[in-house]
Amino acid sequence: MRNAKPDDGVATADEGGEADVIVVGAGPAGSSTAVHLARRGLNVVMLEKSHFPREKVCGDGLTPRATRALTRLGVDTSQENGWLHNKGLRIYGGREEPFELDWPELTDFPPYGLVRPRSDFDDMLARHAVSFGAQLVEGAHVTDAILDDRSGRIVGVTTKNGSQWRAPLVVAADGNSSRLSVSMGMNKRDDRPMGVAVRTYYTSPRTNDDYLESWLELWEGKPHASTLMPGYGWIFGMGDGTSNVGLGVLNTSKAFGSTDYRALLKRWLENTPEEWGFRDENMVGKVQGAALPMAFNRQPHYGRGLLMVGDAGGMVNPFNGEGIAYAMEAAELAADAIAEARSRGIGTTGAEKALQGYPTALKASLGGYYRLGTVFVKLIGDPRIMSLCTTYGLPHKTLMKFVMKLLANLTDARDGDAMDRIINALCKAAPAA
Incomplete structure (x- = not known):
């Protein structure tokens, strides 16, 4: 077993090791958890199955809620540091001309949102965690949990190449499918909403935009002469000559399982002005899709030494499909619980109570809001x-x-x-x- 970190904080997947906490996945959920843990003095290892930079299906747009979470991580979100700022939402729906609504002026949140490609965003956040002392292991595809024979608690993980990494606490931040959580018996709940999002990029004159654009009327075909789908479309200017364009559809629609979402994206965009450029000849890359696990659709968020953060715990907002902000907020709550448990002595009754405080804090923070969201998606499914x-x-x-x-x-x-x-x-x- 190797315990020492290399000078750059990035190790290969060929070796195993030990840590205070293992974080499986180095997306926004995993990297944020690692930052907060490292800042609290814990020895953290992040195991990421891919290699950075890598692409993720996402709108690339962040609301002020995510901006606040990044600030709490110590990330410089200035435009000089490569971030595009936006000042609100442009909303299409119910009338021909859109509303332009600035982000509200609030005490609790900054007045601006952000845009940054996920390929760059995730890489930056993982390196940010390394800068605080976390160890990043790329190409480490976790396949199984290592369980204590007597207690049934997780005490480490095994990777695809046979390496073993051990820690008394493990964080599952491995996305919607969360193989690690499933191996621990934490399966999805069927009574929570699920969405599907597809997106691609187009070269477009609309690449420079001060607003995130949301289309709340998502027609299956010609507007007002076809089916109105329970979902939304988005157009986010990337500032580099392209726009990120996509749509999200909820499973409350009867057509959810039988819809060709890539074809639906094309039909929706055919209704946009030709001069915007959202046509096949201007497409950059493929249309890619991903699931949106919503409203805590996998629970409990803590059990037998395993904490779930982000998509692994179904933390996407059912109202708008946003997941990054909530993953980063949950990461801080998980780190608080882990640090408190460690101070009480892992394995003691007091430590276990501290860890049980994580799902309690999640429900207190977001449980009521997510419940409203489940009602909302059922209603608009009609x-x-x-x-x-x-x-x-x-x-x-x-x-x-x-x-x-x-x-x-x-x-x-x-x-x-x-x-x-x-x-x-x-x-x-x-x-x-």
């Missing part, structure tokens, strides 16, 4: 209700400001305005997801 919303709700700007705060989960916890108080009250009243 074409009649969806039609009423788009006809009578979307055209009203004041209502859309409320909807933006609700969908993006941007409110002040204290001393907010009337909209904030209503949303916060609804979240508190709803039973935790």
Whole structure:
């Protein structure tokens, strides 16, 4: 077993080792967890099956909620550091002209969002974790948990090449399929919503844009003469000559399992102006898809020494499909619980109580909001209700400001305005997801 870190903090997958905590996956969930743990003085190893830089299916757009989480990680989100800033949402739906809604001026959140390609974003965040002392192991494809014969607790993991990495606590941040969580008996819940997102890039004159663009009316074909799908489309300018264009569809639609989403993306874009450039001849790369596991669809988030963070724990916001912000927030909560458990002595009753505090904190923070989200996706899955919303709700700007705060989960916890108080009250009243 090798315990020492190389000078650059990046090791090969040929060797095993030991640590205070093993983090499986070095996406936003895993790298954020590693940063917070390393800052708390723990020896952390991140095992990433791919090699950086690597591509991920994502809209590449981040709301102020994610901006705040990055700031808490110590990441410089300035434009000078390669980030594109945006000042709000441009929302299409219910009328021909879109609404441009600036991000709300709040105490709890910054007034700007961000854009950065995931291939660069994930690489940057993993190196950020290394800069705080975490060890990154690339090409380490975790296949199985190592369990203690007597207690059944996880005490390490095995990789595809046979290497063993051992630690008293393990974090599963290995995405939607989360092979590690499944091996520990933590399976998905069928009573939670699931989405599918597809996206690609186009060279486009709309590459420079101060707003993230959201299309809340997603027609299967010609607008107002075809089926209205329960989902949304997006167009995010990347500032490099291209735009990230995609759509997300929820499983509350009867057509969810039988829809060709790549064809749906093409049909939707055929309704956009020709001069925007969203046609096959301007496509850069392939149309790629990914699942969106929502509303804590895999639980419990802690058990037998394993904590789940990010998509592994189904932490995507059912209102808007955002996952990165919530993965980073959960990472901090997980690190708090792990650091407290370590201070009490891993294996003691006190340490176990500290670890059980992680799912409790998650539910307190997001449980009510996610419960509202599950109700929301069921409602818009009914074409009649969806039609009423788009006809009578979307055209009203004041209502859309409320909807933006609700969908993006941007409110002040204290001393907010009337909209904030209503949303916060609804979240508190709803039973935790």
